[in-house]
Amino acid sequence: MTQREGIYKFENERIKTLQEERLHIQKKTFTKWMNSFLVKAKMEVEDLFTDLADGIKLLKLLEIISGEKLGKPNNGRMRVHKIENVNKSLAFLHTKVRLESIGAEDIVDHNPRLILGLIWTIILRFQIQEIEIDVDEENESSEKKSAKDALLLWCQRKTQGYQNVHITDFSGSWRSGLGFNALIHSHRPDLFDYGGLMPGRNIENLNHAFEVADRELGIPKLLDAEDIDTARPDEKSILTYVASYYHTFARMKNEQKGGKRIANIVNKLMDADKKKMQFENLITDLLSWIRTKTVELEKRNFPNSVEGIQGELLAFKEYRTIEKPPKYKERSEIEALYFHVNTLLKTLHQPHYTPQDGKMINDIEKAWRALENAEHNREVALREELLRQEKLEQLNYKFEKKSVLREGYLKEMIQVLSDPRYGANLRQVDATVKKHEAISADILARADRFNDLTDMCNELHNENYHGKQQVKERETEVITKWKELLELLENHKNKLTQMSGLMNLLREIDATLVTIQALKVQFASEDVGPH
Structure with missing residues (x-):
């Protein structure tokens, strides 16, 4: 392996590892986020990828987060029952948001990426989309940002002036933990002394913010400090958690006006x-x-x-x-x-x-x-x-028509030659010979017609006509009879030749007998003198 190939392989493996880590973090965050709602129904998700398969907890989550009744789930354990429950959830979501490429089978079959995508869609629809953030009129142009930046604007304004806090994204900016603490302190400065926090103690600062938010503000601890104190914290997880902060603080009266305008941009x-x-x-x-x-x-x-x-x-x-x-x-x-x-x-x-x-x-x-x-x-x-x-069908029609004609002719001629009557005398034999010569001339003159039949058969076969097998069988049948006729004709000719020879011999015998008879009469009429 070359050095370049080694580097390429390392980079691919590193990318795959990072992707798996990101999926793992999102799974933890989304699981905790779901449980923060399901606790109201005394339910809990332990494994996000398997616990949603029956659709029951998913239905309950949607009922809680939307405030609407979705009907009693099917408690059956068969796959069809699970798909029915998940389909009911997806049908409800379709009335709220457009879902793409997510089917009930994906959830029932534990598809990790699509399950995370589904939960993220729910978070966007019921958590992020409804965000309302207050922005001053003079900063109206700054609202023209992406969805992340619109919410980011709120975070920046609330943490402005806090030492060692520079919020520029929903990833690395939160690693130190000071951003979360500043966000809490800007709304509830009575909860702790921000100045007592020490830069560089990331895990300590993160856990402090998470615990205060959970204990004092009722914001569920969706994140683990170790997952945030990394080179590239997961953006969706942080965005989900920050959205929870917003929903808590948005209930304060002094945050209501500008929130609608930012939410409009976010939407x-x-x-x-x-x-x-x-x-x-x-x-x-x-x-x-x-x-x-x-x-x-x-x-x-x-x-x-x-x-x-x-x-x-x-x-x-x-x-x-x-x-x-x-x-x-x-x-x-x-x-x-x-x-x-x-x-x-x-x-x-x-x-x-x-x-x-x-x-x-x-x-x-x-x-x-x-x-x-x-x-x-x-x-x-x-x-x-x-x-x-169509041309082949026409050719086949012509072939069949000609075959019928040839068969009729063959049948007639075979019948004629199969029962020959050569005659009992010389005159009758001579007449039979002349008749044979006429029949022979007629039969042999038709040889081209039978050759044409074979040519049509070959063309149909070469052009792969769908009925070529039947055509070949038909052609073979006709040609076989044609050969039979030719053989009969030859036999008839040979027998006539024999008969003609015999008749000629009889003719010579008759002539000889006539001569003998004449001599006999002559001898009888002459006077024979004494010796």
Whole structure:
């Protein structure tokens, strides 16, 4: 392994480790966050990835956090009962927020990433989205930020002036623990002496803030100090926890006015984030459909019959008139969504949104052109194949018609030659010979017709006609009878030759007898003198 490959492998393993650590931290945070609500129902989640599988605790969480009744869960232990409960939860969430790519089976089957995504969606909808933050009028332009920065603005204003606190994000800025303490102290300075906290004692400061928030303010301890005192603390976990601070402090009267305005920005920016996700999901699905359909249209394994090709043409017509139009509309909607997102971001003074490679608008355009090219080529190929199949059907019809005619002729001639009557005398034999010569001339003159039948059979076979086996059997049957006829004809000819020879011999015998008889008469009439 080269040094570069070693570095690359190390970096990949490090990235994988960091991702697993992040998932582990989010799992802990979201589990504690759920339990902070489920405690009201005397329930507890021990393992987030398995305890939600039956859907019961998920339903209860949604009832508590939304204040709405979702109905009694199905307590059955079968998979179908679990899916029913989870589907009930997802159906409720669909009325509150658009869910993408999350199905009940994913939760029942313990899919870690999708379970975390689902809980994060619930947190966003019921915790972050409703945040209302007070901002001065002169700072109105500063509201045009991303969802994180909008809430960050509130944190910065509340911790402004606190020594060693510089909140710039929802990750490393909170590592020292002083940010959490400053946030608490700015609202409740009576709870502790901020000056007594020592910079550099991260774990101690973090635990102090978490314990005070839990004990004095009723803010659940969602985080572990060890998870925050790292190089890159998990952003979603901190954002979830800070949102809990906000909900506690937002109940104070002096925080109500500006909160609505910041929440509006947060909602807009979160809406933009959702629309980005929606765009990427839609474009992924559409591109997948286009590429799958393009491959399907490029296939040439057509049915080997006129009816089959006509069925393919009908399916092609249905694709063009029924299946494709909604996809074209979807394409237009995706493009409109893309421009809507960027228009929204522009009004919020945010950077232009550029999707990742392979999910650009021009990627759809390129894929769509390939689809239409494949569509055109398939139509041409189908129509050419239909013409070919129709020609083969016509040829088969001609073959069958000719076969019937040839069979009739063969049957008649075989019958004639199978019961020959050569005649009992010379005159009758001569007549039979002349008749044979006429029959022979007629039969041999038809040889080309039988050869044409074989040629048609070969063409149907070479063109892979669907009934080529039956055609071959038919041709073999006719040609066999033709050969039988030729053999009968030859036998008949040989027998006639023998009969002709015999008749000629009889003719000579008759002539000799006549001569003898004449001589006999002559000898009898002459006077014979004495010796």
